[in-house]
Amino acid sequence: MLKLNDAIAQLDQANSTEALIVATRQLASLTNLAAAPKLIEVLSFNNPAAALVAVDGLIALGQEVVPSILSNLDAHNYGARAWAIRVLADLGDVRGITALIDALLNDVGPSVRRTAARGLGDLRLKTETGDGQEPLNRCIQALLQARKDGEWVVRYAITTGLERQIQSGQLSSALKSEAYGVLEELASDQEDTNVVRQRAKLALQRLTAP
Amino acid sequence: MQESNTSPTEGTPISEGEAIARLRQTEDMANRYYAAWWLGRMRSRHPEAVPLLCQALHRISSLEPETGPEKGHEKGVDAKAIAMNAARALGRMNAQASIPDLLDVLDADDYRLREVAAQALGDLKAAAAVPALTNRLASGTNGAGKPSSEGSPQLNEPCEAMLEALGEIGNSSAEIIAIITPFSNHERPLIKSAACRALLQLTEDNSWAMSIEKLLNHPQPLVRRGALIDLGAVGWLPALKAINETQVENSLKLIALKGLAEHGRPSRMTPTHNIHVLEAMDALL
Structure with missing residues (x-):
């Protein structure tokens, strides 16, 4: 317990990016669920390098961290939200679904929609x-x-997402044919970004391969 | 490195007709500025779009260089800013008909106008621009490539944009290569990278790619980003590993890898190489 308190104290005293990264890394290395709130706090410091370390630390804590992430989804701190979505996306826990859907459909940042x-x-x-x-x-x-997202990278991520969900073999036949329909649309001339068409074609090719 | 995302007041959706009307009127400059950007962003095919954008390029030519807010100057938006948006839009729209107008702007006294004109002419792969571009660069690193005044961030010419345009246009005569090559030793890494990018496009010689890859380890993030964008713009497939490993945010790596997947150089590469690129992109989402 002492170690956790020490690590948190060091983080609170960090007065440079370097020190903050070191302290965050130390806190993350404890892989202690009690460190989660502090790691989540680091996401809101507007310091990408430290946030990256905190994101990795939170992901390493596993699915038990999901409730803390959800209760701290700070609507007012855009950066923190974006990082939190990244953690939720990596953990793949069903409790994150509402936050991920909301981010995909409503977030202003293309990289957040892409991650969602x-x-x-x-x-x-x-x-x-x-x-x-x-x-x-x-x-x-x-x-x-x-x-129909306006950013190619989000449509690209959608092709990979649909491919994986079809591959999982859990879709009802109705959902599956809808998902195929969208992949075919994204592989066709209706899609104007070349790399998105390439990726959708690759998905269809893999899914229909014997 | 010429990804300029000037998106003025993004988030106010307008129709194409509204954009044309806003560009046609000459009272509200902010509206003209936004409309010029919007038409490019949407790659408008409206028959009036190109003529109106070309007019916007020329409204600047009657003004004094670097000054001269046009009549109706509002919200700090002037004719030069509108002309710059118009040039970018014409490039994005692949408006071949605008090449003569853009060539006029390439002769402007204003540095920033010459810069956007060069970028647009590169986007249009305008072979007609080669003589003007090579003329401007022929004085080399101690002429065109010299700071316009002591310690100034601006050089005498917008070399980065001009070098990149020559690479995009793709004319690889010995004379052009000879003019570009000295810039590959320019003291500024972004100019160096732009020259290597053009030379890589024109010659497909991997040693130019190696010079850019070295910049992917540069201590300054701005240089790493520029080098990344340059490798992506060429679409140099052998750079996949180096791009993947550089310390830059995933969003930019994705843009660079998109370039690799779409341009796929050198030309001897096969479709299986593209699958590796797509898999690398998947891992960055």
């Missing part, structure tokens, strides 16, 4: 019990809805 699309593609929902079907439906609908 990737996260939704990686969400693994347990459908065998029947509980996962509804969130899975929401997840796919959000990816389908965002296919």
Whole structure:
């Protein structure tokens, strides 16, 4: 416990980016769930280098950290929110779904929407019990809805997300054919960014390969 | 490195007709400025778009260099800023018909106007611009490439934009190569990178790529970003590993890798190389 308090104290005293990074790294290395609130605080310091270290530390804490992330989603601190979405996307925990969908459909930052699309593609929902079907439906609908995003990189991320969700084999046949429809659209001339077409074609090729 | 994302007051959606109307009127300069940007951003194909944007280029030519807020100057937006947006838009819209007008702007007294004109002519791959560009650069690193005054960030010519344009246009005669080559030793890393980028495009000689890759380790983030954008603009597939490993934010790496996937140079590369690029991009999302 003492070690945790020491690490937090050092972080609070850090007065340069260097010191902040060192202290954040030290705190993260404890892989102690009690360090989560402080690591989340680092996300709001407007210091990308330190935030990156905190993001890795939070991801290393695993899915137990999700409730703290969700309760600290700070709507007023844009940077902190963006980093938190990144953690949620990496953890792939179903409790993050609402925040990820909201980010994909409403965030002003293309990189945040991109990360959210990737996260939704990686969400693994347990459908065998029947509980996962509804969130899975929401997840796919959000990816389908965002296919008209104005930024190529978000549409690119959507192709990868749809590919992964189709690959998971959990989609109902109706959802699956909708998802295929969007991949075909993104692989066609209706999509004006070359690399997005390339990626959608690759997805279709892999999905239909014997 | 010429990704200029000037997005004035983004978030006010307007229609194409509204944009044309705003550019046609001459009272509200802020509206003209926004409309010029909007038409480029949306790659408008409206028949009036190119003529109106070309007019906007010429409204500047009657003014004194560096000064002269036009009649109706409002909100700090002047004719020069509108002309700059218009030049960028014409490049984005691939408006080949605007080449003669852009060549006029390439002769402007104003440095920034020459710079955006060079960028747009590069976007248009305008072979007609080669003589003017090479003339301006022929004085070399001690002429065109010299700071315009002691300690000034500006050189005598907007060399970065001009070198990049020559690379984009793609005419690789020995004379052009000879004019570009000295700039690959310019003391400023961004100029150096621009020259190497052009030479790599024109010659497909990997040693120019190696010079840019060295800059990916430069201590200044701005230089690393510039080198990254340059490798992406060429689409140099052998640089995939170096791009992946450089210390730059993922968003920029994705843009560079998009260039690799779309331009795919050197030309002997095969489609399987593209799959490696796409997989690298997936890992950066």
